[in-house]
Each structure stands twice: as C-alpha cells, then as structure tokens.
Amino acid sequence: MTVPVLGPAEIEAAARPGLVLDAVRAALIAHAAGRTTVPPPTHLNFPAADGDCHVKTGWIDGSDDFTVKIASGFYRNPLRGEPVNHGLVCVISAHTGRVRAVLDDGGRLTAWRTAAAGALAGHALARHDARSVGVFGTGEQARLQVRWLAMLRPVGPVLVHGRDERRAAAFCDHLAGHGLSAAPAPAAEAAGADIVVTATPAVAPVLDADAVRPGTHVTAVGADMPHKNELPPALFARAGVIATDDHEQCLHHGDLAHAVRAGAVPRDADVPLGALLLTPPDRTDTAVTIADLTGVGALDAAVASAVVRELLR
Amino acid sequence: MTVPVLGPAEIEAAARPGLVLDAVRAALIAHAAGRTTVPPPTHLNFPAADGDCHVKTGWIDGSDDFTVKIASGFYRNPLRGEPVNHGLVCVISAHTGRVRAVLDDGGRLTAWRTAAAGALAGHALARHDARSVGVFGTGEQARLQVRWLAMLRPVGPVLVHGRDERRAAAFCDHLAGHGLSAAPAPAAEAAGADIVVTATPAVAPVLDADAVRPGTHVTAVGADMPHKNELPPALFARAGVIATDDHEQCLHHGDLAHAVRAGAVPRDADVPLGALLLTPPDRTDTAVTIADLTGVGALDAAVASAVVRELLR
Secondary structure: OOOOEEOHHHHHHHOOHHHHHHHHHHHHHHHHOOOEEOOOOEEEEEHHHOEEEEEEEEEEOOOOEEEEEEEEEEOOHHHHOOOOEEEEEEEEEOOOOOEEEEEOOOOHHHHHHHHHHHHHHHHHHOOOOOOOEEEEOOOHHHHHHHHHHHHHOOOOOEEEEOOOHHHHHHHHHHHHHOOOOEEEOOHHHHOOOOEEEEOOOOOOOOOOHHHOOOOOEEEEOOOOOOOOOOOOHHHHHHEEEEEEOOHHHHHHHOHHHHHHHOOOOOOOOOEEHHHHHHOOOOOOOOOEEEEEOOOOHHHHHHHHHHHHHHHHO | OOOOEEOHHHHHHHOOHHHHHHHHHHHHHHHHOOOEEOOOOEEEEEHHHOEEEEEEEEEEOOOOEEEEEEEEEEOOHHHHOOOOEEEEEEEEEOOOOOEEEEEOOOOHHHHHHHHHHHHHHHHHHOOOOOOOEEEEOOOHHHHHHHHHHHHHOOOOOEEEEOOOHHHHHHHHHHHHHOOOOEEEOOHHHHOOOOEEEEOOOOOOOOOOHHHOOOOOEEEEOOOOOOOOOOOOHHHHHHEEEEEEOOHHHHHHHOHHHHHHHOOOOOOOOOEEHHHHHHOOOOOOOOOEEEEEOOOOHHHHHHHHHHHHHHHHO
C-alpha cells in the first residue's frame, strides 16, 4: 500500500471553512496552554536560484497526527511561468509513525489557516458593533482575511488600500462577487475603519497610528521575517490588548518585535490569542486592540489532520 | 499535475548498486570538501507511543535536487503487526522548489546508502589482499554490508558473530545463496578477520581490541545515538587511520565519541572518508584502519536524486 496523495480539488472539497476554523481555534487554544510541540523550523537557501525552503513540523500534544510541512519560495519562477511557491504537507500518525497522506495543496492550507486565525482574532477582539473593515494589501491573503471574517460576523463597508489602483479595484470587484460592499480608499480612510487588517509584505508601517480611531481592532498577518513590518510602534503603545499567536515568534519577527525594539511596549506586553478565544478580553469601547499573527506549525498540524480525517474516514 | 509517488518496487528497480555506489561516493567526496548543505535534523518524540520521528534535509551544493527525509521509529508497532520504521523521502528541485517526487521507500534508500558507504570505506581502506570478513550483527544492515562489499572486491570466508545462533545460521545461509562462503563464529574469531564490520544496536563494545590483528580494517555503522557503542576505545588508540563520514556527528554519537571521551585519541584524530576515497591512505600492511559511519543527509540527497533522475528521465 503506497502513501495516498491528496490533490488540490479533494483538499478544497474537504477543507470547509467551518472545519478549518474549528481546527485553528482548537490549535490556538492548545498552543496558548502549552499543549503543542513545535520544533524550530529548518531553512535552506538556494541563492543561485533566488529560492528558499522551510520545513516546519508541528503536533497538538496527544492528537492522532503530526505534520511535516515543506514550503518553498523560488522568486524567479514566474519568469518561466511557474508559481513562486511549492510544497506539500505530510500527515503522519502519532501512534505508529505511518505517513497517512501527502497533501499536495499548493499552499492552500497555509493560506486558509492564516485566514482563519485572522478571522477568529478579529471576531473575538473587535467591538460587537464593529462593521467597517479597512484592508491593507490586495493579494490573496488580504481577500481571504475579509471573506473569512465575513463568515463570522456582518462586515461592511470594506475600504481597500493598495499601492496598485487596478489591483485595489479588482479586489473590490472580487468582494462584490461575494456579496460584500467594497471601495478603494486612501490609507488614512482605511485605517479609520472599525476593524483594520494588514496583509502585505511591507517593511515599514503601512498606516499612521493617529489615523486609527479609539475602539478599533487591528490584525496584522504580513510579517514572516524580522525585517518585515506593517504596524507602527506608536499603535502598540496605544493598545489596550495585544494578542499574539506565538509570543517568542512575534518577538522575533512579528510587528511586536519592532514595537519592543522601539521601546513602545515591554517584551511581555502581549497575551496569547488562544487564551482570548477561550475568555474574550474585557475591552472598553475606546480601547485599541491588536492581533499580531506570524503563523504557527501547530495550526498546520491541526488543519491538515482535520482534512485527512475528513478525506480518509 | 499532482506530485508522483514512487513505490518500493520502482525504487528497487531503479536503485541499482552501481547507481547507489556512484551517488554515495560523490556525496562523501563533496561532503569532505565542504560542498554540502546539511542543516541540523529535527526530532519529535512521542513518549506515549514509544515513538520518534527524525526529519533530515540535505543538499549537494549546486546539484539539481535537495531532499527532505522523514523517518519514524515506533517501537511498539510489531505488537500490532506493523513495521517499526516508516517514512518517505521528498525530492525537490533546487532550481524551482517543485516537489519532483515522493519516494515511498520503506527505509530502503537509507539502508542502501549505509551499505554503500560501508562498502566504499572497506574497499578503500582495507589491504589489497584482505579477503576474510568478520561481521558482528545478523540484521538486514549486516547482510547488506557483506553483500555490497562483495560487489567491490573478492570476499571470503565470512565469519558471522551474532547473539542468536539461529539468526547467525540463517545469515550464513543467506550469504551462501549469494555465492559467499560463511560460517558462524565466536567474537574473537570474527574480530580476527582481515576486514571487520559491526552493524549492531550495541551500547557496549562488541569485540576486544586485542582480538583485532595488525593490518585489519574495521568499519562500524551501528551507532546512531550517543549511548550506542560498538568499538572499544583501545582499538582507536591502535589505529593508523580513522575515517569518519562526518566529523562533528561522529564526535557527537559515533564510536569516535566514546574513544575521545575515554582519552584514547584526540578530537581531531579522524580524516573525512570522502578525502580518502579521492586519495587512498598510504597504509602499511600492519596498520589498523577504522571507518566510523553515522549517516549523513547529503548521502540521502544524492541517492534519492539519482533514483528520481533514473525513474523520471
């Protein structure tokens, strides 16, 4: 019996948003409680090809499966008509070590678990009456952040800020196709929404702290390397709640890292997002809340495991 | 296009010994010259299931592919009729990051690259007229060590020492089936052969240094953890040449580590096996030579890449 490979179509059919949201919620809660095993990732660099590869392993302690995720980015691939990102997720039994399945997902599971974590954070931390959403970034993850948040609570209008006007317009059309009212907006206007989401590869803050109104919730998902930065340290200084998906990781390469280095907040200013999903914070109507998300291997494990359970049952 | 999975039968057909020996020889030479990328492996433990999983990555710098090898050992599996070891090898393009193939090899490639490294070491370091082979261990790797060495030079008689007499007898029958003259032997007799190979899970030396005659070559492949130990420190003290497949790794969990801790040899007593494959040592007829092999990720990469090249060309 050879190991089954599950392709994008099967994975897409199995990974209903409800299943992904449940898995990510449970993984964030377990991670906050220290009930996960997430060894340091392995990095390989291929300078001659302008490429890199990350291998991430993760396990929710006591669960049936663990995962090994291989994710590569080769930045000259588009020149030969190939996508930048490749990879797969191996789901392995934590009882026997047998490889239960290889998920050839084209990076979809990572995109969805990031969208789910952002949506769960926004829903848990935003004011109950928060409706307008300001989005920075016009890529796939920016789209997913809005659509997944809209699965959890009423959303609109959506104010889209992108560097490229045509892409921002296309983004609005995309959201309209999903029944969401959206319009391109300057940065100051998008930053003035009830809920602000940043999903960019920015290396300098994309919004002014002063443009964010009291009572706003801000989720940042773009930073995945120490030099990336979407939120200004001054916004952290104003925040009543700072949630992180992984304390150490956000201190290393999240927006929190920049705020700590700038002296805006102490190193222990954050609380684990998973703890806030279990017990929502007692937020005032004027408090600014921030969720700084960098992506955790335990989320990959939880989502991939749930998909395999669904497909192989 | 989904990622191709290559199964045991295909891999067995492609991985002719000549192909494996060439790949391992080239990888050992590249590794000795510092032309390989081998990040530290990732380990996960599953104490409740008495299991562990190792993820090893490796690349021969500049070559077309790199590999991510997942290898698990769950030691209660036999109780449910399952093998202890599971895993697979992912072969990934170093030009685009695309996963070229998943090799569902059941651990075969690791067994063969270990056999190839042992055979290459024995052939390069033993006296030209060395014929008799003493083997410690009666498992699969012990069998492979003798058979692969016999592909490179005339071998016989083979003196087999095992703790279990029936297994030793079965081993001799197996070798006879491959045209090799073999007989069970006490440890002192096996240690007195021209070439000695240890392939056991021993945690204390399996032979007396005094039983090894001048001019003997000894290859040890069993140690893969710091507490494992096949060769006595006194044998290292006598050795004219000590070859290692990876200096740091052998200092960490090879037999060399025990000899250094015992004060029998200094930390820099070894030379890279790859360098000796390129330029064989000037050995006297009375020198004892040792090859301490712990297994290197670069060898996995070289062999898996060669197999995929063969199968997908």
